[in-house]
Amino acid sequence: QVQLVESGGGVVQPGRSLRLSCAASGFTFSRHGMHWVRQAPGKGLEWVALITADGSNKDYADSVKGRFTISRDNSKNTLYLQMNGLRADDTAVYYCAREQMWASDIWGQGTVVTVSS
Amino acid sequence: EIVLTQSPGTLSLSPGERATLSCRASQSVSSSTLAWYQQKPGQAPRLLIYGASTRATGIPARFSGSGSGTEFTLTISSLQSEDFAVYYCQQFVNWPLTFGGGTKVEIK
Numbered sequence: 254q255v256q257l258v259e260s261g262g263g264v265v266q267p268g269r270s271l272r273l274s275c276a277a278s279g280f281t282f283s284r285h286g287m288h289w290v291r292q293a294p295g296k297g298l299e300w301v302a303l304i305t306a307d308g309s310n311k312d313y314a315d316s317v318k319g320r321f322t323i324s325r326d327n328s329k330n331t332l333y334l335q336m337n338g339l340r341a342d343d344t345a346v347y348y349c350a351r352e353q354m355w356a357s358d359i360w361g362q363g364t365v366v367t368v369s370s
Numbered sequence: 371e372i373v374l375t376q377s378p379g380t381l382s383l384s385p386g387e388r389a390t391l392s393c394r395a396s397q398s399v400s401s402s403t404l405a406w407y408q409q410k411p412g413q414a415p416r417l418l419i420y421g422a423s424t425r426a427t428g429i430p431a432r433f434s435g436s437g438s439g440t441e442f443t444l445t446i447s448s449l450q451s452e453d454f455a456v457y458y459c460q461q462f463v464n465w466p467l468t469f470g471g472g473t474k475v476e477i478k
Contacts, residue, residue, distance in 0.1 A: 288467070290415075290469075297456075297458065297469060297470075297471050297472045298407075298409070298415060298458050298460075298469045298472070299469065300460070300466065300467040300468060300469060303465070303467065312465040312466055312467075313466065314466050315371075315466065348414055348415070352462075353420075354420050354421065354424075355402055355403040355405065355420060355421065355462040355463075356405035356417055356420035356421075356426075356460070356462065357405070357407075357415075357417060357460070358417045358420070358426060360414040360415055360416070361414065362414055363414055
């Protein structure tokens with residue numbers, strides 16, 4: 254069964270850090286680009302970051318550039334998002350998604366990040 | 371950055387009616403890199419259409435996508451109860467990738 258499972262969300266104070274993980278199963282992880290997408294409460298989808306299949310290229314939304322780092326461990330079938338300098342407007346559900354044919358065809362269930370003092 | 375503008379913001383229709391959703395790009399987008407998603411409350415998005423017009427696996431034939439350049443359309447030919455949801459377009463051609471703001475299809 255093709256599946257993505259996020260973990261690592263929680264409540265964190267402004268300025269602190271958090272690392273999200275996304276465990277992949279049921280497909281050859283190392284053959285796919287991967288993305289993080291977030292959704293603030295009551296808002297639309299916001300693309301956050303992507304990493305190519307071999308990890309050689311990455312890109313970020315301007316809103317997180319310099320604060321967030323996407324990475325992957327293909328030996329562990331796991332995607333990561335290191336989030337530093339968290340702000341209140343980073344509060345959202347964070348989804349990981351698999352890239353296939355210029356689209357995100359498989360999504361995780363999401364993990365909730367709340368930034369609050 | 372390519373800005374995607376979806377219209378209308380909300381579409382109020384009855385079951386059985388036809389829904390036409392628009393996604394306009396601020397600059398030309400390759401058709402092969404335009405996707406549509408459906409999202410229901412409390413759920414992750416689901417891929418409906420990729421390559422502007424190809425239905426994803428398991429997506430019913432009442433969903434169709436069309437368009438090119440800067441104008442793209444998602445059509446639901448006859449709304450079923452399970453189709454009332456929010457729909458997003460996304461472009462993959464330019465980094466950073468971007469989503470449209472979404473169209474909510476609600477029951478009239």
